[in-house]
Amino acid sequence: MAELNTIIHQPMRLKIMSALKAFPPGEQLEFVRLKKLVEATEGNLGAHIQTLEEAGYVAVEKDFVDNRPRTRVKLSKEGRRAFEDYVAYLREILGSAS
8 A cells, every 4th residue: 555645645735736736737827826726825835835846746937027026836747646646545545444
């Protein structure tokens, strides 16, 4: 049996990964929109994104639009695979519980 992915399992990171997984591969989501989707504060979201980025699960791109900073996040191939493995693990656990 596989092991629980503790990086993804944390509730806010699970929300972030779920939100990003809902978009097509490679599509970026602006930080402000992601913040609204997962109902997080800027600092909390930033810290969790950093953890996911360090794990290689998300890619972060920062640039400027009309002299305003913009941060966009997308699920990496590794992150997509890790999330799918996480969901499969949960299904395995639920299947063995019945």
